[in-house]
Amino acid sequence: MSALPRPTAVLCALVAAAALLPTAAPARAATPLVFGACPDSVPKPPAPDRVECGHLTVPLDHRHPSGRRIEIAVSRVPASGTPAERRGILLVNPGGPGGLGLPYAVTKRAKLPASVRRSYDVIGFDPRGVGGSAPVDCGAMGGLFTAPGADPVPAGPRAERAYLASQHRMAADCAAGAGTDALPYLSTEQTAYDMDAIRAALGEPRTGFLGVSYGSYLGAAYAARFPHRVGRMVLDSVVGPWDWYDFDVIQSRALLAARDTFFDWTAAHADRFGLGGDRAAVRRSYLRVRQGLTARPVNGFGPAEFDRAVYRALGRTERWTSLADGLRAYLTDTAVDGLRPAAAFDGPQSRNYEAANRIVKCADGPGPTPHEIVTDPGRIRRLDPQPVLTGLEATTCAYWHHRPDRRTALGGPAAPPVLLVASAHDPVTPIQGARELRELLPGSRLITLENDYSHGVFASRGNACVDSAVAAHLVDGVVPAADVRCAGPGLPAAK
Known part of the structure; x- marks a missing residue:
């Protein structure tokens, strides 16, 4: 077998790579995002909630903003609470790479705790290359x-x-x-720049983020590029900080x-x-x-x-x-x-x-x-x-x-503490990935759903221990004093 990444060496290399990269300049949008009707592929939330959609034009290569441009499809379900309850925006990503994000703002939001729905405008977006965002075809x-x-x-x-x-x-x-x-620019790093462009277009100082599976990798990449723009971040079913082939x-x-x-x-x-x-x-x-x-x-x-x-x-x-x-x-x-x-x-x-x-x-990466x-x-x-x-x-x-001659930089010491969530026996994103990524995010905490064997945990498994801890972080900024272990459901009944 090819040599799998040795945790210490890989973590040091990633931290060094991140340190060599200057903190990305805040994205600047020429015009704010204008929202209107959504395509039929986006489900409608139950009244009185509403979903609205728009497009944001961004550079294909954010390091050369005057070059070719593409459109990113964005959706929004506004917060249902009072202005005093609002905490900002919560970008969400369902995983992949390749998962549709436009409808996810509606489907994932419906499962979020009520306190989170009241606090955040939930923002979905199709990552570049996907759905309504310059889709690719091989x-x-x-x-x-x-x-x-x-x-x-x-x-x-x-x-x-x-x-x-x-x-x-x-x-x-x-x-x-x-x-x-186009191949070099349909990357996680460039998508992280797109996320910051969405934040800027919405006029928000910080990006709240909930990423599941590949979404955790995307969130960690955003934290590496824009540590001072990170709001409250939750990385669920975590992809480890490895080359993709090693992860596979x-x-x-x-x-x-x-x-x-x-x-x-x-x-x-x-x-x-x-x-x-x-x-x-x-x-x-x-x-x-x-x-x-x-x-x-x-x-x-x-x-x-x-x-x-x-x-x-x-x-x-x-x-x-x-x-x-x-x-x-x-x-x-x-x-x-x-x-x-x-x-x-x-x-x-x-x-x-x-x-x-x-x-x-x-x-x-390589x-x-x-x-x-x-x-x-x-x-x-x-x-x-x-x-x-x-x-x-x-x-x-x-x-x-x-x-590519370098791997995507993830995390970094300048990012605020985030919550990582993992199922103890998830076969799709094994828990060792969450433990290793946490080392790149100082002060962060890991919430483990014990005795569980499924992929996707927060607002997915119906576990009150997990959901309440994550909601407290998103709404009130609570970072647990130590890692949290929640009792899981065990194996299913045979129906």
């Missing part, structure tokens, strides 16, 4: 959208050569679709542990699912399904689609029942209808997401080598012969047409 992406897709776990020289060729084609498709001149490999290991937990849980409900009475028996049932779909895909549903369904299900325990039912349905009558919804992939939004995901990851992207899957297979490698998204960066 075309066929090396066959990524072909159904059934090629087995995502290359085994043997022939499969490895085909895998490398597909990653090479994906990089070429993105260069052709997005344009090689770490995630693939965490998914193995999560899948074993799923096997144990399914075995504990053997009467319900009929897949076996212990981990080994359930695993055999699981492998029978995957091997059957590899030998004979069902209506375009093969091993790639199966692994995608498993990947999505492992990240949220409320999806485990559907996954177990889907396995049983295939074994009893070769049906894949129960698995197919979790693997739904094609369509304009999915294509934009996948394109933006690769483009941002490859713009954020990519792997072709040697690494074929040897690492083999090393992971030595941990488990049949891993889930769906999350290895930065592999295409081995062939990228723009090769």
